[in-house]
Amino acid sequence: MAQVQNEKTLGEKLLSIPRGVLFFILVLATAIPLRCKVTIPNNPAENSANLYRILMSIPEGSTVLVQSDWTNSTRGESRGQFDALLRILMRRNIKFAVLSVGDPQAPQVAKDVVDAINRERAEKGERQYRRWEDWLSLGLFPNAEGTGNGIALNMSNTFATKEESDASGMKRKVMLSPVFQGVESVADIAAYIIVTGTKSSQIAIERLNNKVTMLALVTGVMGPETLTYYASGQLKGMSAGLKGVYDLETMMESGLNVTGSPNQVPAVPGEYPGFPGQTNLAKGTQYILTLHSAIFLLIAAVVIGNIGVILSRKKGQS
């Protein structure tokens, strides 16, 4: 007896793409664009533009606190943000102290990146940032809430137990470092900048927002939640996700609101030059095409799945 085979309808075919095929396409869609470093037209978000505006407005020689809570699990976004932040701070001779309140790995990751940016500067014959003189690693503070309260009310006492080697190699209290010269409380800090992939930014904002100018560089996942603090004015500027990295890099390349620059954000007052001729387009530029292909793939997957369902229903009804 001849066996009748039911051929799959288009709807059923669309709904039965093997998982392996989907994953293979994802690998190709994300890996291939990584090899292409192209400059894609960009329209910086207002929050990224405000972040850049404030970073470029900090007086040279000032001190900022950088709360670095990211590790390599979010390096796709956080590494690019941290690189861009350090490049801006170093080019503008702004001193900084790095502390971490989240992951025990974070202080080492931050130190490694500072070393890498320093090597990049050395290769170009630029002055390297020296520990004790120009920057400090304050280490890990495991209790974010207590540390935030401590910094808000009595910063010098909160860091009183922290030590670093000075220019002669002798261990000294960090508050005696040139980085904290003239700094008695958190109000004397030019900005408190948080780089994170977690909610640690919120713990800091809730305790410090009325004491110091606060900026945040967060991952795309944390972007929507952090945006509420930007909308309320508690954060003065923020960069969210890979788009935020690319925003920063394009503004570093051609400035913000400068005549002739494609980066025009009318809502942000003032003109802020970039750093032409220097390493500006880095991780964000390298990954932005991958972001495009990944999002297109995601949209395509949702559309295909839904078309499949609609076609299957129609077939069932007929």
Add this chain to the structure above:
Amino acid sequence: MILANATNFWARESGSGGLFLMVFLTLAICAALIFGLLQMPSRLRRPVVATFTFVSGLFYVLLWIWPQAQDRKPTDLPANFTESVSFWLSDALPKIANVSNILTAFLLGLGVFSLMRVHLTRLAKKQRDWSFSIVLLVSMISITIFGYWDWAQRQGMTPLQLEEATKIENWTTARLGQSLLFDGLLQAMDAAMFSLIAFYILSAAYRAFRIRSIEATILLASAFLVMFSLLGLADLFWSNMINAAGGSDPASFINNFRLSEIAGFIQKTFQVPGIRAIQFGIGIGALAMGLRLWLSLEKGGVS
């Protein structure tokens, strides 16, 4: 405020003999308290723990509600009772923050202890998957050794020497081992684990994100618009269409339909208030839970 050179208990100089004496006394008192607590009958433990919890919580409550001194100088002395309490609270805060940091750090130690106990037991008894326990223990011990070895070598170095030591040609065995294990393995695997999420997201987008209702359709459309606004190429394509339709004039109404404007409208009008409402809810819940814990109304956890 009155100027004076005197300082209170909490403002003792870091590293001074007086502070060490206080630390020693505190440790002795704490040890005695813990010993006493262990010897105490179970029914008496609850009020003791409740009292400690209340006093600890009271500190932060007072810190929040008590008037804070403005522009206080290190040499200022309190002029009245309100300022005395305010000064005491603000001087105590960094010390208490340090104590809470140390207590939290103990959790790391507890985690290491727990891991070691579980995996050494599994190894000793040759339980299922004991070979993975070997990998974990060897990794943990070797990263600890190389980490401390590298750290010890850097002690006493001047910033210039540190700069030289970070150059790859000057790497020691300790630095090489630390870099291989931490940067080369741990960090790379960390990133690899996180990147697996992309596969789950794609699979879920294909199989689960269905437009079964009006609400789901609105959600999907909003998500697409916000995602498209992140893409420079899509934004450029859309902007060209808007410009062609009269958007070159900044005063034109059609400019409201630029992707960035639409996405901004969705985020500012729906997303931010929505998340804020959720956060208010969480905050009220946390306040209620915090009050229950502070007043020891939660019955579990103390025996």
